[in-house]
Amino acid sequence: MAQALIRPARETDLEAMATITATSYYEVDARTFQRSWPDPQPRPATRNGAWIKRTRQALVTDPEGCWVAEVDGEVVGGAISRVRELMWILASFAVRPEHQRHGIGLQLLAAAMYHGRSCLRGMFAASADPGAVRRYRLAGFSLHPQMFVTGVVDRGAIPVVERVRDGSAGDIDLLNSIDRQTRGAAHLSDHELLLGQFRLLVCERNNAAAYAYVDESGSPCLVAGTSRRTAQDVMWEGLGSSTPGSSVSVHHITAANAWAIDVGMAARMSLHQSGYLCLRGMKPPSPYVHHGSLL
Ligand SMILES: CC(C)(COP(=O)(O)OP(=O)(O)OC[C@H]1O[C@@H](n2cnc3c(N)ncnc32)[C@H](O)[C@@H]1OP(=O)(O)O)[C@@H](O)C(=O)NCCC(=O)NCCS
Incomplete structure (x- = not known):
């Protein structure tokens, strides 16, 4: 096999990298999924666009964190990482299966x-790929199994939640402050990306606050709070917005976040396990359910 050239990623690599990540992640899912789960699907074209948009932004904010591998002039792999305050975040890491x-x-x-x-902390979500997990552990990261809840929400279980509202760009200072108290580093410009893709829910009550980004199905894909109660409230609000009879999921729940499992249980969703939260210099954040690539 020819020697690989490792070089900084460029704008012109984005399409190839999107295809490589979609192919490699799908190949892992097809290899590792449990029989009782629905068959994995390749990343849909709509989400490929979101991947490219996020990564294009990383090329601007973190050019030194974005790398590709070339063999015989062809891009065969890449690693995209960001630094937010004193936290290093690995967003994407894939090499073509062959x-x-x-x-x-x-x-x-x-x-x-x-x-x-120069970062004090590191954080990213790992797939169930044994090769990836080997790399991460040998690089010194602690591995925290992730759970997820999935299923149709029992409408009768949805509680009345108070003081939850739709958020906007005007809330970014509040969101960054919640980030610092929970995961130890703000998302900064990543909130603009998240706001562009998801619905934002915010809860402010007494001395506590929480927020959730929720996708079009009603699945919360990032939840952070300064109290478990407010985090549960925004999670419920997201789940409650799902279409009756349609399945929703909340991924990336670590054992430190049993409050999120409790919501899933109350909603009569089922609990499963997949992948790991990889950390360096920190404990699993809580109340916190991380986003898959922006953490
Ligand atoms: C993770 C990934 C990027 C690593 O790329 P790679 O070029 O294969 O990495 P390397 O060859 O440097 O290292 C892989 C290591 O895992 C080992 N490995 C591979 N498959 C394994 C398995 N099933 N069980 C145990 N170890 C395994 C390899 O032997 C190697 O370890 P070694 O160097 O000590 O021998 C690549 O496997 C990939 O794209 N995986 C699918 C996508 C994915 O899951 N990405 C991570 C998302 S968080």
Whole structure:
């Protein structure tokens, strides 16, 4: 096999990288999913667009965190990472299946991690791929199994929640403050990306606050709060907005966030396990359910 060239990622690499991540993640899902789960589907074209948009932004904010591997002039893998305040975040990491196990991932990860050399903390969500998890553990990250709840929400279980409202860009200072108290670093410009893709829910009550980004199905894909109660309220509000009879899911729940499992149980959703939250220099954040790539 020819030697891989590791070089900074460019705008012109985005389409190829989107295809590589979609292909490699789908291949892992197809290899590792449990029999009782629905068959995995490749990332739909609509979400490919969101991936490209997020990564294009990373090329601007974190050019030194974004790397690709080339073999014979063709992009075969990439690693995209960000630094937000004192936190290093790995957003995407993939090598085309036919080029895996040749040490390309090791070189890409080393290049991306160098971007975070001054950070106190590191955080990212890992797939269930044993090769990826091996790389992460050997790089010194602690591994925290992630659970998810999925199913049709029992409408009769939805409580009345008070003081939850739709949020907007005017809430970003509040969101950053909640981020600092929960995960130890603000999302900063990543909130603009999240606001562009998802509905924002905000809850402010007494001395506590929480927010959730919710996708078009009603699935909360990032929940952060300064109290478990407010975090549960925004999670309920998201689940309550799902179409009756349609299935919704909340991914990336660590054992430190039993409050989110309790909401899923009360909604009569089922609990499963997939992948890991990988951390360095910190404990699993709580009350916090992270986004898959922006954490
Ligand atoms: C994770 C990934 C990027 C690593 O790329 P790569 O080029 O294969 O990485 P490397 O060859 O440097 O390292 C892979 C390591 O895992 C090992 N490995 C691979 N499959 C394995 C398995 N089933 N069980 C145990 N170890 C395994 C390899 O032997 C190698 O370890 P070694 O160097 O100590 O021998 C690539 O496998 C991939 O794209 N996976 C699918 C997408 C994915 O899950 N990405 C991570 C998202 S968080």
